[in-house]
Amino acid sequence: GENGQVMQQGQQIEYERVVGFNAGEGAVWVLVGAPGSPLQPPFFVNSLTLGGLKGQRLGPFASKPRVVLTSGQQIWVVEPEQHRVTRLDRGTGRIEREYRDVNRPTDIAVDASGLMLIEANQTQLSRFSLEGQLVWRIPRFQGLAWVIPDGASGGGWVGAQRFEGRDGGVFRYEADGKVSRVSGLVAPRVTSEWNRGRLAPDAIRAARQGRVYIREGQAISILGVDGTLLKRIEGVRYKTEQRVRG
Numbered sequence: 347g348e349n350g351q352v353m354q355q356g357q358q359i360e361y362e363r364v365v366g367f368n369a370g371e372g373a374v375w376v377l378v379g380a381p382g383s384p385l386q387p388p389f390f391v392n393s394l395t396l397g398g399l400k401g402q403r404l405g406p407f408a409s410k411p412r413v414v415l416t417s418g419q420q421i422w423v424v425e426p427e428q429h430r431v432t433r434l435d436r437g438t439g440r441i442e443r444e445y446r447d448v449n450r451p452t453d454i455a456v457d458a459s460g461l462m463l464i465e466a467n468q469t470q471l472s473r474f475s476l477e478g479q480l481v482w483r484i485p486r487f488q489g490l491a492w493v494i495p496d497g498a499s500g501g502g503w504v505g506a507q508r509f510e511g512r513d514g515g516v517f518r519y520e521a522d523g524k525v526s527r528v529s530g531l532v533a534p535r536v537t538s539e540w541n542r543g544r545l546a547p548d549a550i551r552a553a554r555q556g557r558v559y560i561r562e563g564q565a566i567s568i569l570g571v572d573g574t575l576l577k578r579i580e581g582v583r584y585k586t587e588q589r590v591r592g
Contacts, residue, residue, distance in 0.1 A: 354396050355396070356394065356395065356396040356397070356398070357394075357398060358381075359374075359376055359394060360381075360382075363376045363377040363378075363379075363385070364376055365377060365391065365411050365412060365413055365414045366413055366414035366415055366416070367416070367547075368393050368416050369416070370416060371393055371395060371400065371401070372395055372396070373393040373394055373395040373400060373401075374393070374394050375391050375392070375393060375394075375414035375416075376391065376392060376393075376394045377389060377390070377391060377410065377411070378390050378391065378392045378399070378403070385410065387406075387407075387408055387409065387410075388405060388406030388407060388408060389405055389406065389407045389408075389409065389410050389411060390403050390404065390405035390406060390407070391403070391404040391405055391407070391411055391414055391423070392404070402438075402439045403439075404421065404423065404434060404439055407423065407425060407428075407432075408425070408428055409425045409426075409427035409428045410425070410427065411423045411424060411425055412424050412425070412426050412452060412453075413452075413453060413454055415454055415455075415456065416436065417456040418436075419435065419436045419437065420433050420434065420435065420436055420442070420456075421433070421434040421435075421436050421439075422434075422454055422456060422461070424451050424452070424453070424454050424463075426450045426451060426452055427450075429446065429448050429449060429450055429451070430444060430445065430446055430448065431444070431445040431448055431451055431454060431461070431463065432444050432445075433445070443477075443478060445461075445474060445478050447474075447478070447480055448463060448465055448472070449465045449466045449470065450465060450466060450467065451463045451464065451465045452464050452465070452468060453490075453492065453493060454493075455493045455494060455495045455502070456495070457495040457496075457497040457500070457502075458497050459475070459476070459497075459500060460473055460474050460475045460476055460481065461473070461474050461476070462493045462495055462502065464490045464492075464493060464504075466485070468487070468488070468489055468490040468491075468536065469485060469486070469487050469488060469490065470483055470484065470485045470487065470490075471483070471484045471487060471490060471493065471504060471519065472484070473523070481523075482522070482523035484519070484523055484525055486509060486510045486511075487504075487506045487508070487509050487514075488506065488507050488508035488509070488514070489506055489507030489508060489514065489534070489536040490504060490505070490506045490536075491504075491505040491506060491507070491534035491535060491536045491537075491548055491549075492504065492505050492534065492547070492548045492549040492560075494549055494550075494551045494558065496551075496571075499520070499521060500520070500521030501518060501519050501520040501521050502518075502519055503516055503517065503518055503519070503528070503549075503551070503558060503571075504516070504517050504519060505517075505532065505534030505548070505549060505560060506534060507533075507534065507536060509525070509527070513530055514530075514533075514534065515527060515528075515529045515530035515531065515532050515533075515534075516528050516529040516532050516534070516558070516560070516569060516573060518573075528572065528573030529569060529573035529574075529575065531567070531569075531573075531575045532560050532562060532567050532569065532575070533562050533563065534548070534549075534560065534562065535548055535561050535562055535563050546561070547561075548560070548561045549561070551571075556570060556571050557569065557570060557571070557576065558570075558571060564580065565578050565579060565580045566578070566579045567579075
């Protein structure tokens with residue numbers, strides 16, 4: 347609740363097994379296996395709600411998925427070690443297409459015309475059509491942290507620590523692959539561990555408000571889509587003191 351009280355609680359799950367969010371079902375995607383034991387191949391993914399595991403199990407996968415993304419009627423699975431992205435039908439779990447012309451992808455975003463990938467040790471941004479054709483690749487990044495597509499234009503925004511040897515921040519990419527820096531006021535938080543769980547997105551776009559919310563190392567920054575820094579939140583305070591719950 348808004349006062350910090352726990353209203354409902356589900357079963358415990360190791361955080362490194364969380365690989366995505368299934369917002370349509372109020373759930374998270376998790377790697378499944380015996381609790382407390384190291385995961386071994388083949389790997390499976392299931393949807394976990396407050397009521398427990400729900401829905402069809404996805405897999406088997408030869409390597410550990412890093413990201414599972416739900417978008418419309420498709421589910422996208424990213425496997426860095428297999429250099430593979432797999433698209434599945436959301437209703438049946440059947441594999442629709444595999445994308446193999448990729449280099450250790452670590453993050454994905456999807457819009458109506460294709461998919462965006464962060465690849466190559468977080469140094470490269472790539473765009474593919476839904477049919478699997480490479481549209482363009484943009485190297486020369488360092489520490490690519492996240493990507494947010496803008497479906498209306500075919501472009502979007504990325505956060506990176508550096509680009510073309512210069513300081514990073516937030517960048518705008520266009521449908522043709524052109525990149526421009528829109529803000530140097532944000533230091534994107536980069537996760538360098540390949541298989542770390544995703545407890546929360548590092549950047550969210552609120553299209554109706556025209557804002558982008560970005561998690562930094564010790565703060566949350568709110569930007570306008572033109573790169574204007576609207577607010578930086580460096581701590582959250584309750585109106586009344588709250589007891590920390592174990």
